[in-house]
Amino acid sequence: MSAPSLPSRVNLVTLGVADVAASTAFYESLGWRRSKTAGNDTISFFALGNLVLAIFGRRSLAEDAQVTDTPPGFGGFTLAINMASEAEVDAALAAAVAAGAKLLKPGQRVFWGGYSGYFADPDGHPWEVAFNPFWPLDANGLVVLPQ
Template structure:
């Protein structure tokens, strides 16, 4: 057996599920009715984003909870069709309460990107990659 290369769900450990849920709803994410006070699920065009208490997520994995670091070594990316869309999305996220981390700029790899953090410090990159097309659902298409 092998694993199919896909991610069905991304779960973020958060300090306060209600606060984080409100933030993502301000961004425009649609909360699923499967959510409750302990976990929130958002529809994400082929993937689900889950918000779960950080300590509860550690316990579920059989790990001791740790305090978040300034940088956890992970960033979620949202690719957009143009630099203008990146600028507008970044400004909107900051208006919704995101912490500005790095203002959109010309990236060393030839694209355009910027970063913001959610209330728990989870990094989101907003990017325009002129070398990768987006399909009709906004997913990146990689060359074979």
């Protein structure tokens, strides 16, 4: 009898936020489309290519996971969006800042051979925007990971 396996995929990323309505408005101002039927006043869902981003109250998310809510700050992870060029990275960072994000690191060449910068959403969640010349994007903008 073999052990059950865990699929190697991520379907949903949920961000715990202080104000669901304000965070939803921020992501909508980036041009991201919120599902009008899947959410409600306490949670919003955005389709992002091959996964869904959920915006949910921070305290409620901690309760649901049965963990202690910690003060906002670096949570030990970042989210990333890959772009097709350095110019696209700079344009995306500028769009995020115009929508209300805080620029954490402007676009620049980085040690691994690419180009990236970071912004924080209104709750401080860090997002990397990167051009990786070693990871091409397919027609849908999804990373084609080298075999």
